[in-house]
Amino acid sequence: MGSYRNALVAAVRQELAEARGAARAVLAAAESARGEAEARRRMVREAYTTCLNQLAQARDSSRRDIQRRYQYETTKLSGTVRRLAALSATGAAGAPWRLWAPSEPERGNPPGLLRIGTLGLDERTPLPALVPLLDAAHLDLRGPAEIVDGVITGVLLRALGSTRPGDVQLTVYDPEALGGTLASFAPLGLSFVGPGGLNAMLDEVVEHICRVNETVLSDLTRTDPWRVVVLLADTDELSPAQRAQLDRITRTGVACGVHLVVRGLRLTEHHSVVRLDLTSGRAVWGDLEIRLDEPPPTEQVVAFCKATAERMRAGPPPAQLADLEPKTLWAETSTHGLVAPIGDSTDGSLVDVPLGDDPPHALIGGPSGSGKTNLIYAWLAGLATRYDPAELALYLLDFKEGVSFARYVPGPRDPSWLPQVRLAGINVNGDREFGLAMLRHLSEELRTRAQAAKRVDATKLAELRAEDPTGRWPRLVAVIDEFQVLLGGRDAVADEAVTLLEDLARRGRSQGIHLILASQDVSGIEALWGRSGLIGQFTLRVALPKARRILADNNLAAAVIPRHHAVVNTESGTAGANQIVRLPDAGDRHVWRTLQRRLWRMRPDGCAEPRLFDGDAVPRLPSSCRPAGPVPDAGTPVGSSPGAVLGERIDVAARPARLRLGRMPGRNLAVLGTRTDEACDVLAAAALSLAAQGPAHFSVVCLDPDAGRAAARLVAELPSADWYDDVTDLPRLDVPHYVLGYALDAGNDPVALRRLLTDGPEQRTHVLGWWRSVARLRDSLGGPTARLDPIGAWVALDVQGADLSPLYPQPGGPAWYPRTRRALFFDRSVHRTPEVIIPYEVNSDHT
Numbered sequence: 001m002g003s004y005r006n007a008l009v010a011a012v013r014q015e016l017a018e019a020r021g022a023a024r025a026v027l028a029a030a031e032s033a034r035g036e037a038e039a040r041r042r043m044v045r046e047a048y049t050t051c052l053n054q055l056a057q058a059r060d061s062s063r064r065d066i067q068r069r070y071q072y073e074t075t076k077l078s079g080t081v082r083r084l085a086a087l088s089a090t091g092a093a094g095a096p097w098r099l100w101a102p103s104e105p106e107r108g109n110p111p112g113l114l115r116i117g118t119l120g121l122d123e124r125t126p127l128p129a130l131v132p133l134l135d136a137a138h139l140d141l142r143g144p145a146e147i148v149d150g151v152i153t154g155v156l157l158r159a160l161g162s163t164r165p166g167d168v169q170l171t172v173y174d175p176e177a178l179g180g181t182l183a184s185f186a187p188l189g190l191s192f193v194g195p196g197g198l199n200a201m202l203d204e205v206v207e208h209i210c211r212v213n214e215t216v217l218s219d220l221t222r223t224d225p226w227r228v229v230v231l232l233a234d235t236d237e238l239s240p241a242q243r244a245q246l247d248r249i250t251r252t253g254v255a256c257g258v259h260l261v262v263r264g265l266r267l268t269e270h271h272s273v274v275r276l277d278l279t280s281g282r283a284v285w286g287d288l289e290i291r292l293d294e295p296p297p298t299e300q301v302v303a304f305c306k307a308t309a310e311r312m313r314a315g316p317p318p319a320q321l322a323d324l325e326p327k328t329l330w331a332e333t334s335t336h337g338l339v340a341p342i343g344d345s346t347d348g349s350l351v352d353v354p355l356g357d358d359p360p361h362a363l364i365g366g367p368s369g370s371g372k373t374n375l376i377y378a379w380l381a382g383l384a385t386r387y388d389p390a391e392l393a394l395y396l397l398d399f400k401e402g403v404s405f406a407r408y409v410p411g412p413r414d415p416s417w418l419p420q421v422r423l424a425g426i427n428v429n430g431d432r433e434f435g436l437a438m439l440r441h442l443s444e445e446l447r448t449r450a451q452a453a454k455r456v457d458a459t460k461l462a463e464l465r466a467e468d469p470t471g472r473w474p475r476l477v478a479v480i481d482e483f484q485v486l487l488g489g490r491d492a493v494a495d496e497a498v499t500l501l502e503d504l505a506r507r508g509r510s511q512g513i514h515l516i517l518a519s520q521d522v523s524g525i526e527a528l529w530g531r532s533g534l535i536g537q538f539t540l541r542v543a544l545p546k547a548r549r550i551l552a553d554n555n556l557a558a559a560v561i562p563r564h565h566a567v568v569n570t571e572s573g574t575a576g577a578n579q580i581v582r583l584p585d586a587g588d589r590h591v592w593r594t595l596q597r598r599l600w601r602m603r604p605d606g607c608a609e610p611r612l613f614d615g616d617a618v619p620r621l622p623s624s625c626r627p628a629g630p631v632p633d634a635g636t637p638v639g640s641s642p643g644a645v646l647g648e649r650i651d652v653a654a655r656p657a658r659l660r661l662g663r664m665p666g667r668n669l670a671v672l673g674t675r676t677d678e679a680c681d682v683l684a685a686a687a688l689s690l691a692a693q694g695p696a697h698f699s700v701v702c703l704d705p706d707a708g709r710a711a712a713r714l715v716a717e718l719p720s721a722d723w724y725d726d727v728t729d730l731p732r733l734d735v736p737h738y739v740l741g742y743a744l745d746a747g748n749d750p751v752a753l754r755r756l757l758t759d760g761p762e763q764r765t766h767v768l769g770w771w772r773s774v775a776r777l778r779d780s781l782g783g784p785t786a787r788l789d790p791i792g793a794w795v796a797l798d799v800q801g802a803d804l805s806p807l808y809p810q811p812g813g814p815a816w817y818p819r820t821r822r823a824l825f826f827d828r829s830v831h832r833t834p835e836v837i838i839p840y841e842v843n844s845d846h847t
């Protein structure tokens, strides 16, 4: 029993122990499940928090991004709007009142918008709020009278200040204040309409619109000023007839430049009506809210209106150089003449100046500084923009000490030139010979044209061009500023110049050659008065202020015209044929350069650079006149009379002056004077040019140490040359032999020199020598009674004309007043009168 119980106890214990074990296991499993669940919950919580944080970060970053983008876009947009606003409301149309000043609109630009305040979009840099008016809209303003009137005052001031005086006409209907509201505009002479005048005013505006429509239909451009009609009423009590007229104006006005600005009346619905609701300091325009500007100070309005009224009394401002340009460049033909404006009249219309068969030539006069050069510039601008180089060729010569025409030829800074210019002379005041050369050249042209006209039986240029349509017959215009310098002096140059001018003036008319002569000096004109045949051809007269004797004696217009004006008279200056012209400022280099570049780019193929003669420039010996390549051998044929180049001729083609050295007695050259450098240059140019023509030998004899360097340099450059100390032992040669003698008056063997001069040329030995005076030349040839026949040609530097008489066929010697870098060249066998040449600069470019 005891053991059974014990066994039972043991079994129960066992079971209990198992049950406890199972319960513990279940508990442990439950605990572990709970632990896991808790861990999961923690994880989920953490993940949730992380997620929340990440979302918050993402949201913050997106928000920041959006804000940044918004900022960027609004800044960009407001920048664009601001730029647009600045372009749409320039100058007086958009400037704040404290900086405000009237501004001149660019010609051809449409009117802009007008500022009334600022937009509230961007607080830091407010955008201007602009409303349209001229050519764009009517304004229908509603709100308290004092606020609306302030806005109207501002809009009117901006419209008037950003257009030209007279371009906007104001009409004000102000029945309550009887014009008092806009009285500050009174100096402009605007029309105030009283209480009973509305009918008539509306009828008149309607009539105006009808008339504008008529003219626009007929010529497609409206020239009338804008009409701004301000209607100030407190109640909208219009009669049906008035309402109908107002509606008509609203519908049709803008297209005809008629604009309504109304307070207290309601304009009919139309796309051209801009409605603004105004309250104190603010306006609402559709969805936009505008912060209104303060009205402009009354004193500012009055001052502007007074100044504008003054300018209107004075007339429109003078035309500018650009206004002389035609709509299309180079569209005119010069067949029947040249017509170009030089300025405008006081009403602003351009004044055309003709040049052709009648009047053929022009005379311009005015004292120094009166604007002759400026007038020529203006005329050239008018001509050069209308006629291409096939229609017009220009020859420009300025005898002033200046470079007026240098701008029309290529220069170191600007390679362009005015395509019509064939020749320009500057700094020619000392070189009247160049004026003569130009006249000779034109005379040659005249002869060619006359012959061509004769061949086809034409009596004037238009007929020649019709008969010979493929020929190139542009009209030639020669402008000579300060021409009296050319005619001054009683010498051969003046005589020939007057003769040539007379011929050109008489016959040039029908051949399309026209002269424009300008002078400040009454004496220049006097030179013409003596030649009634000549002066009679200059039927176009242009007199600048205070010009004398340009117009007829009883025509006093030039004495009374103001500065920068001119009297243009196409009937030889007779009273009654005057046209008063205001001249533009035509000298501005920058404006000219821009215009010239445009024309230059249009130049036809083959349009040659103009010839420039600059009296201050020293020409270089052309490379074609220097020996080049291998030394010619003795067998190479030499021409019968090689030509020694001595300097540049003062002519249109800038040809070299040559001395022919044939096998004849006297074919020697004497260079005379004390200017060592120029004498050396003449001898060097002669020797080098001879060496360039074929085999030759040169014997250089230098007796003046000052010339030693130049002589040595020449020996070095010549292909075949020897240095001698005197003329005694010179070799006899089979090739042409040239003896270059520097300061031969210092030689010790006059007998040998005389023999060389006398017998040499026939054996092809020529002396090219330099003597420092005519007296020394004579001494070295045997004293006072010596014959100078062996000297067949001479070049005189600083030797007075009278001193040259022993070497000159006419008694008294030639008329010659020495000038720097100019020489007088006389070759007994070709010249009737000596010619002025410019000794070339020989050495500066090859040492």
Ligand SMILES: Nc1ncnc2c1ncn2[C@@H]1O[C@H](COP(=O)(O)OP(=O)(O)OP(=O)(O)O)[C@@H](O)[C@H]1O
Binding pocket: 366, 367, 368, 369, 370, 371, 372, 373, 374, 375, 400, 520, 564, 565, 583, 584, 585, 586, 587
């Ligand atoms: N229409 C004009 N508008 C503005 N300035 C002008 C006008 N005409 C001339 N001028 C100026 O007046 C000055 C003298 O003009 P210009 O050189 O043309 O006179 P000029 O008669 O040729 O004088 P001069 O004979 O002494 O050379 C220049 O500075 C020029 O710019």
